[in-house]
Amino acid sequence: MKLSKRSYQSVILILIAIMLVLAGCGNSSSSSGSSADTNSADAGTPTAGGELVWALAGVVTNDILDAHRTGFAPSTRVMRSIYDSLVVELPDHTFGPWLAESWSLSDDKKSYTFKLRQDVKFHDGTPFNAEAVKFNFDRAVDPATQSYLGKNALGPYVSTDVIDEYTVKVNFSSTFAPFLSNVAKVDLGIVSPAAVKKYGETFPQNPVGTGPFKLGKVVPGTELDLVRNEDYNWAPSGSKHQGPAYLEKLTIKYVAEDATRLSVLQSGQADVADIIPPQNLLALRADSGFNVQETELLQHNYSYYFNQNKEPWNDINVRKAVRAAIDLDSAIKTVYLGTAKQAWSPLSPHSLYYTSTVENTWKYDPDFANKTLDELGWVKGDDGIRVKDGKRLSMEFLDAQGNREKRLDLLAVVTQQLKQVGIELKLLTLPAGTVSERSLKGEYDFAGSSQFYGDPSILRQMYSTKGPSGVNNVARTSDPALEDLLEQANAELDSSKRQELYKKIQEYIIENVYSIPTYVLDYTVASSKKVHDITFDSPAWPVFYDAWIKQ
CATH class of the missing domain: 3.40.190.10 (Periplasmic binding protein-like II)
Incomplete structure (x- = not known):
């Protein structure tokens, strides 16, 4: 017996209800x-x-377990057991002591002074001290380390001063709100200076911490x-x-x-x-x-991004049409069987800086998508795919991670939804190195990415040319108004004022369709x-x- 689309959806919803009970x-x-x-x-x-x-x-890719040189989720999950941090972020988003016993902020709000524990040793028996902290922070921002997450985590870092054996002063060129949250993460976990010098390029496969x-x-x-x-x-x-x-x-x-x-x-x-x-x-x-x-x-939710350096994705009306053609609520229920919910913002709902004002600010509206594309001159061809000036409305989506978190299953549903309004989406599965190379060259149309990170300053990395990725930020966004808001939020130490800035930032990203958030993980x-x-x-x-x- 062949089920109609409506009957099929009804069966799916009944099965979901049973499983949830x-x-x-x-x-x-x-x-x-x-x-x-x-x-x-x-x-x-x-x-x-x-x-x-x-x-x-x-898989821990290439067995890399260097806190400063990988942001790949499987590696990071493993590294938390190997490396300690200066402070710990507690469930209420306050901070407690770890390798640092105490800390203070300078009067100009640009320097943090840490008093370190005096009884800590690395796995190789060498002592943890102020020199080790200086080595770690200097290494994280050194271009030779290629630590894009570490570089973002230290922001406007200038230097680290060794005051005495167990006192260290970390200096920034401007106020830097995310620092304590960032220094609590494994991206700035403390590695053994002696081991880095001993193993050189093979240190990532020979990690030594204090964990x-x-x-x-x-x-x-x-x-x-x-x-x-x-x-x-x-x-x-x-x-x-x-x-x-x-x-x-x-x-x-x-x-x-x-x-x-x-x-x-x-x-x-x-x-x-x-x-x-x-x-x-x-x-x-x-x-x-x-x-x-x-x-x-707590992260930047998995989202879809347009290559805004290519036509027609630099046209906000085309981006709005694409978003309106995607029924994320239905797709997520079908793929995740009621275990995940739709994301409305780049930030996780439980982030201290999440704003609910972006919820339901767009909807599945294929009529709007069709009307918009018609008005822009994209005409459906014989195969149903739209064409303008001899060019098909086709999107190449690069992937190197397979069906992680069922993302390709989700993409398969989205592909069919886009096809209904005359947009072709083609998945290209390639080796990670090839995807990285093509991405840097801008040889793609549509991409998907998430980034685990407790602090909302991750938005600067994803959407700003002033972030560590520069013009190659994943959203291919270069918007002075957005970048100004991101810089303000990065420097604002008052939590309530920072929340208001990130509210505006999230609203701005969604309003301009700089990304399409998908699901909350x-x-x-x-x-x-x-x-x-x-x-x-x-x-x-x-x-x-x-x-x-x-x-």
């Missing part, structure tokens, strides 16, 4: 920020020892073993204990394929798996044998019932320091 009977916890953990009220006293196997959703786990064995492209740092006694504020981690070993297996990742979890070959696909998430929520943790990832971690006290940092990566296994 089942999910309500399961075992899950959720959080909008850092430090969410498993339900361990009846777990008993933590016990030390044991090996935890984590089925990681993805609760240190590198053991690496099977290139397959897995890595982290072993407990027995000397660790400097956990951040908010931790549940002090001293070494409970786990003796953390084995991380790269399991990019969704079905395989779920299989190794359910069979007991892995104790933990992350980024659970929607169809399995609903089932795991209802399974009493597992805990499911869900936390909204809840980062998910499923674990065996014997695993307890996995927590999350900011922006929402798993922390295994307090984790333990019930024997």
Whole structure:
């Protein structure tokens, strides 16, 4: 029997409703920020020892685990266990001590002075001190390091002064609001200066930090073993204990394929798996044998971007027509089975700087899309695709990451929606290096990207020529009015004034269709019932320091 489109949608909605009811009977916890953990009220006293196997959703590309040289999500999730930070960002977005015991801001608001712990050592036995902090910040902004995230995280950085062995002063050319939030992230995690000098170009494969786990064995492209740092006694504020981690070993297996990742979890070959696909998430929520943790990832939401350096995408009316042709609400419900919701802003809804004023400011309106394109002279050809001056209204979409977070499934639905109004979208799957090269050359029409980052200053990187990517910012935006707002927000230390600036920024981006936000990502971690006290940092990566296994 062939179902009509309306009947098919009805069946899908009924199935979603059933699965959501089942999910309500399961075992899950959720959080909008850092430090969410498993339900361990009846777990008993933590016990030390044991090996935890984590089925990681993805591959640590080229086994790069250098805090300053990769912003790739799988790498960053792993690195949080290896590197510590000067401060920790707490769930209420205040800051607590970590490698720094205290800090103060200068009268001119352009310098931060940190008093450091005096009992910290790197995994290689060398001391952590003021010289190490200076080395790290200088390295992060050094062009030779190629640290685009680190460079953005330090903004108008000028220098670091070593006041004494355990006191350091970090100087900026102007006020820099995001600094404490940025320095709490693993992008500015503290690496061993001695190890960087020892390993040189191979340091990314030989990471040395001060964290609760240190590198053991690496099977290139397959897995890595982290072993407990027995000397660790400097956990951040908010931790549940002090001293070494409970786990003796953390084995991380790269399991990019969704079905395989779920299989190794359910069979007991892995104790933990992350980024659970929607169809399995609903089932795991209802399974009493597992805990499911869900936390909204603080980030720039996955969005579509136009290459505004190419016609016709530099025309705001064309961009509005494309956006109106996409029924994101329907597409997201179909692909994510009710486990994700539509994004309206570049920023995550639980961001302190999110504004609800952008919600429902555009809608699926194929009539508007057709009318606009007609008026602009784009005429449908015999195959239904529009043509103007002999040129097809065709978009090339470059991809190198595959169906991560079901993004290609979503794109497939969007492709069909665009086709209905006469727009052709062609997916080109290419090696990462080729995509990067073509992107820099502007040889594409449409792109998709997200960027995990707790602070809204990430918008400067994505939409401003004054950010670290310059004219190659992902949105290919060069708008003086927007850049002025972004610079103001980057410098504004008053939180309420900064919120108002980011409200205007989000509204401006949406009004000008500089991007099309798609879905809000809840980062998910499923674990065996014997695993307890996995927590999350900011922006929402798993922390295994307090984790333990019930024997």
